[in-house]
Amino acid sequence: MVQMNSVKMVYDSSGTEALHGVDLDIHDGEFVFLVGPSGSGKTTIIKLLTGEVHASSGEITVNGFDMMRIKQRKLPFLRRTLGVIFQDFRLIDKMTVYDNVAFAMRVVGASNSEIRERVPYVLELVGLKGREKRYPRELSGGEQQRVAIARALVNSPRMIIADEPTGNLDPVRSLELMLLLEKINELGTTLLVVTHEKELVNAFSKRVVAIQDGKIISDGMDGYFSYEIE
Amino acid sequence: MKLSRLGYLIKSGFTGIFSHGLMSFATVTITMACLIIMGSFGLLVVNINEMIASLEEENEVVCFIDESLTEEEARAVEPLIEAVANVSGADFVTREEAMSDFQDDYDPALFESLDPSVFRHRYIIHLTDISLMESTKAALEDVDGVAKVNAHLDYAEAFVTVRNVVSIVSLALIVILLVVSLFIMNNTIKLATFTRREEIAIMRMVGASNGFIRCPFIIEGLVLGLIGSLLAFGIEWALYSLLINEVVGGVAAALISLLPFSAVMWPLLIAFTGIGVIVGVVGGSSAIRNYLKV
Ligand SMILES: Nc1ncnc2c1ncn2[C@@H]1O[C@H](COP(=O)(O)OP(=O)(O)O)[C@@H](O)[C@H]1O
Ligand SMILES: [Mg+2]
Numbered sequence: 396m397v398q399m400n401s402v403k404m405v406y407d408s409s410g411t412e413a414l415h416g417v418d419l420d421i422h423d424g425e426f427v428f429l430v431g432p433s434g435s436g437k438t439t440i441i442k443l444l445t446g447e448v449h450a451s452s453g454e455i456t457v458n459g460f461d462m463m464r465i466k467q468r469k470l471p472f473l474r475r476t477l478g479v480i481f482q483d484f485r486l487i488d489k490m491t492v493y494d495n496v497a498f499a500m501r502v503v504g505a506s507n508s509e510i511r512e513r514v515p516y517v518l519e520l521v522g523l524k525g526r527e528k529r530y531p532r533e534l535s536g537g538e539q540q541r542v543a544i545a546r547a548l549v550n551s552p553r554m555i556i557a558d559e560p561t562g563n564l565d566p567v568r569s570l571e572l573m574l575l576l577e578k579i580n581e582l583g584t585t586l587l588v589v590t591h592e593k594e595l596v597n598a599f600s601k602r603v604v605a606i607q608d609g610k611i612i613s614d615g616m617d618g619y620f621s622y623e624i625e
Numbered sequence: 626m627k628l629s630r631l632g633y634l635i636k637s638g639f640t641g642i643f644s645h646g647l648m649s650f651a652t653v654t655i656t657m658a659c660l661i662i663m664g665s666f667g668l669l670v671v672n673i674n675e676m677i678a679s680l681e682e683e684n685e686v687v688c689f690i691d692e693s694l695t696e697e698e699a700r701a702v703e704p705l706i707e708a709v710a711n712v713s714g715a716d717f718v719t720r721e722e723a724m725s726d727f728q729d730d731y732d733p734a735l736f737e738s739l740d741p742s743v744f745r746h747r748y749i750i751h752l753t754d755i756s757l758m759e760s761t762k763a764a765l766e767d768v769d770g771v772a773k774v775n776a777h778l779d780y781a782e783a784f785v786t787v788r789n790v791v792s793i794v795s796l797a798l799i800v801i802l803l804v805v806s807l808f809i810m811n812n813t814i815k816l817a818t819f820t821r822r823e824e825i826a827i828m829r830m831v832g833a834s835n836g837f838i839r840c841p842f843i844i845e846g847l848v849l850g851l852i853g854s855l856l857a858f859g860i861e862w863a864l865y866s867l868l869i870n871e872v873v874g875g876v877a878a879a880l881i882s883l884l885p886f887s888a889v890m891w892p893l894l895i896a897f898t899g900i901g902v903i904v905g906v907v908g909g910s911s912a913i914r915n916y917l918k919v
Binding site: 445467468470471472473474475477478479485487498499501502503504546550 | 633823824826827828829830831832833834835837838
């Protein structure tokens with residue numbers, strides 16, 4: 396669950412005001428697209444939710460954590476409630492598919508038996524059964540992104556946040572990937588997907604939040620129509 | 626901590642060492658060299674101090690009492706002498722005792738006819754600090770009833786000066802070398818964190834605790850520091866034993882006495898491993914700090 400109230404974000408390094416007064420509520424179990432042109436502040440919103448940057452003012456609550464007052468050493472516990480996926484997959488090249496996913500469990504303290512039970516289940520869920528021993532470079536882009544999804548999913552987060560997950564994929568792979576995310580949402584995980592691919596968004600009837608110049612300009616179920624990329 | 630986690634941490638600590646072997650080798654070598662230099666100067670200071678301590682015991686100041694005083698009168702001077710600053714003790718020796726000591730040292734036949742009256746009553750003075758010998762000697766000469774004071778001034782002062790200079794130089798060197806070791810260690814572990822920056826980013830993203838992320842790098846620093854210190858200890862041992870053999874066999878034996886290695890072994894081992902561990906842990910944890918800010 397996410398609650399953002401009047402959130403302003405100024406980057407100290409450049410003085411850029413990336414967000415000026417964002418209000419956004421995401422309830423448990425929802426599937427939300429966050430759309431908007433490049434530089435509009437989408438990634439900034441994600442970084443605020445994961446605690447990578449701190450808002451200049453406003454209120455942010457993520458899965459019960461007060462992001463304006465959270466202590467540095469509590470951040471890992473917040474992050475265990477989130478699964479994050481990026482455009483560039485961010486897999487570890489020298490680890491196999493299996494190890495990439497198991498790694499995420501191991502570093503938060505899962506036991507070997509928990510890992511042996513959970514990793515194959517998640518790999519099967521994302522359609523990578525039989526690919527366990529491959530290395531990332533031996534996989535297609537779509538498959539690599541599925542590994543990233545498996546890794547995000549493996550610690551059973553309450554919410555998955557994806558920043559342009561289909562940015563490096565062709566349209567067919569993009570649709571397949573979005574269908575997978577929809578399936579994961581149907582299994583109970585909240586989903587926030589950032590994208591600027593209009594057709595893809597309109598292929599689903601989901602809630603669409605549109606942002607432009609650091610402000611939310613529309614929020615509803617009527618797809619991507621309500622705003623145009625200039 | 627679960628066993629699988631512990632295994633992971635230790636394993637990745639060691640993997641780091643081999644994945645950039647040349648830097649690890651350089652770090653161990655430099656840490657070792659720094660420790661050997663530190664240790665050599667440390668041992669030099671310890672040995673000089675030891676020699677000064679034995680000088681302070683052996684090199685007595687002798688205070689001769691005026692011939693006109695009787696034994697009782699001479700004994701009465703004792704509290705006055707003991708009241709002088711820097712005097713830690715005074716032993717009274719009668720002229721008869723002085724004569725028999727003298728005869729023991731030389732051929733008794735030569736002195737058979739000698740009358741004890743040619744000797745004077747005297748005090749053997751022990752000093753707290755031999756570097757203050759000159760002023761103490763002057764103060765003793767001012768005491769009523771004291772005729773003359775014998776002291777080996779230049780010898781004592783030279784030793785103390787050498788000790789002070791060597792101590793200052795050693796301390797400065799030790800501080801500099803400690804900084805050098807920390808710097809090298811910090812850089813090596815920084816390289817380790819750099820080669821594994823993707824893993825670190827993913828660990829942070831999935832919510833690994835800072836302690837968990839830091840651990841392999843601290844283990845790596847610790848292992849490198851310990852290897853360096855144990856090698857340094859072995860080499861220092863060999864060098865010191867070699868030196869002792871040289872001194873014992875050579876002409877220097879008359880002038881210099883060295884402590885046996887067994888007397889300095891434990892302090893040296895503890896100091897080396899202590900410094901090795903501190904350099905490893907401090908260097909390691911400071912290198913990883915930047916990655917854990919957010
Ligand atoms: N680390 C940063 N430092 C300074 N300015 C930044 C930083 N990251 C993003 N910005 C600025 O903030 C604005 C929003 O960026 P971002 O959230 O990345 O947009 P989007 O993800 O929608 O493309 C842009 O003007 C960008 O230049
Ligand atoms: Mg972005």
